[in-house]
Amino acid sequence: MDRPIYNKLKSLSNKNIYPFHMPGHKRNKKFLNDFYDFINLDFTEIDETDNMHKPDGIIKQSKEILSSIFGSNDSYFLVNGSSGGIIASIMACVSPGEQILVARNCHISVYNGIVLSGALPVYINPTIKYNIPCGIDLKHIENAIKKFPNIKAFILTSPTYEGFVSDIENIAKILHKHNIALIVDEAHGAHFKFSNKFPKTAIQCGADISIQSFHKTLPSFTQCAVLHINSKIINKDKLEKCLSMIQTTSPSYIFMLSIEYAINFCKNNKNLFYNYSLFLENLRKDLKQLKNIKLIDNDILQDSNIIDFDISRFTFLINSNVNGDYVNSILKENNIQLEMYGKNHIIAISTICDDFEKLIYFKDILYKIDKDIAHNNNNNNNNKYQNTQYQNIVYPSIIPRDAFYCNKKLLHIDLCLNKICGDFVTAYPPGIPILTPGEIITPTTINKIKDYIKNNINVIGLDKNNKISVICKKVEE
Incomplete structure (x- = not known):
């Protein structure tokens, strides 16, 4: 039988190409010797192997070790990546029709969680430097809370894909004065705990929930992640129910032992x-x-x-x-x-x-x-996109969940100005949406998409003729 995935991966593994990308184990056999008998360890839920969705045996013990190392009240295994933990966290903190503050440079999984939860997002734009999204201004967070006093949670990415860390400690203090939960997508920061040369973790800085992808920076298989909770304002029972809803009922024991391996490796090295x-x-x-x-x-x-x-x-x-x-x-x-x-x-x-x-x-x-290569002093204009942002706090024209389920049609990108986007348009990597369902398509976003295409950057959400899914309603000039 033909095996195209196996054949391609096998050919790549045989090449002498060094990976400066995830997964964090870098396919380095020196760190993975214990995994070569993984087929013999591929079990399911039987009497002796516990149950990830209601652990009271070996999985519970392993979770307790994880929690003690990271200093959380409780920690959970995520076997479908950080995305599952992010979606479950949003669903646990924000009910349909309730407001959530969202850093606009979040990963697409955050916006998927907004669609699934029925939450009403308030977007807050990050500071832009070197054309790269950076941190969130504390004043903008305070202004958003004043303008939208019913916000239930704030979610942001720290560290960012580029490795930049926000002021989580002071953000947490601002939010907790108003009983607002802080969810941190810390997918790229699982290694922070293991050296004082790295930034402090979000949990150390007062976040209520932190989600980390072990596979990105630690010796763990792709798709392995964890969620930490350290909060009195999070409904733990609801969070656990949401995690069970989002994750498979047949979790991979290979993934769980991979998470456990990474914990043990980091603790002892x-x-x-x-x-x-x-x-x-x-x-x-x-x-x-x-x-x-x-x-x-x-x-x-x-x-x-x-x-x-x-x-x-x-x-x-x-x-x-x-x-x-x-x-x-x-x-x-x-x-x-x-x-x-x-x-x-x-x-x-x-x-x-x-x-x-x-x-x-x-x-x-x-x-x-x-x-x-030749030097060019004018190539990196810090303000290229910053000058074209509308304001620091924005919200979509239509609720993302409603926009996602609206009747839509495909229009060429050149005909989409002032239309309302009906789907996600995302540059990948890093997976931050250029457009989300319900957002108005502006000259800035059109130019940005064209710029990505011109520079051979993969854009997901366009068809082969560069058409975008739009809602059949034009925004009033």
């Missing part, structure tokens, strides 16, 4: 994290000398509403006439696969499972590219 973080600091010093491929470092902390950043995440600005696609292509020619490339920046993910020699090789190739 603090010396590796110490050496790794020191290596990262030295590597970043070298990379900061690049001229045309600029490493984002301490400079991101000024005028961005960012208070910290992840030193294991390498986000570079392409300060040159070439774009991210070009740099990515040269790296691939040198057997390096990036996590992501955009028009003006690229992202490489390092983890505890990286080979230090490969990180040095990555640096050497970047130096070669940096030398070969």
